[in-house]
Amino acid sequence: MWNYLFKPGRYRTRITLYEFYKELKLLRSGFIDEIYRAICSKNEYICYNDLEKYPRNIKKALRYHERKLLKALRNTEILRKITINILTNGKKLSINNVKVKVS
Numbered sequence: 001m002w003n004y005l006f007k008p009g010r011y012r013t014r015i016t017l018y019e020f021y022k023e024l025k026l027l028r029s030g031f032i033d034e035i036y037r038a039i040c041s042k043n044e045y046i047c048y049n050d051l052e053k054y055p056r057n058i059k060k061a062l063r064y065h066e067r068k069l070l071k072a073l074r075n076t077e078i079l080r081k082i083t084i085n086i087l088t089n090g091k092k093l094s095i096n097n098v099k100v101k102v103s
Contacts, residue, residue: 012046014062015039020073020093021086029094032073 015036023035040047048066051059072078079088087094 012044012050014065015045015047015069017069017072017082017086019045021083021095024086024093024095029092031092032070032088033091035093036070 019039020035023039024030027035036047039045040049046054046062048063051062054062072082073086073088073093074090076088076090079086085096087096
């Protein structure tokens with residue numbers, strides 16, 4: 001039924017925190033919306049503006065995930081609990097070069 005999603009080289013994944021981290025490593029800092037657009041333009045990830053071609057139940061889950069991710073990226077308290085490598089002030093993200101020593 002949805003075989004078109006799983007053909008080799010044709011599948012796309014949803015955006016995760018790791019994609020924002022990879023992009024931030026290159027940019028060092030940037031606005032959340034700009035980084036989001038840069039990730040979506042790579043055509044490897046499913047973004048909100050691409051959802052019209054997917055079934056409703058997939059659209060709903062992807063949109064929910066995306067909203068939660070963007071909410072976490074905009075909230076300093078939530079982001080601090082998830083990672084110490086990304087800093088936010090609500091609109092802008094920056095990379096934090098803290099090395100954690102494990103003893």
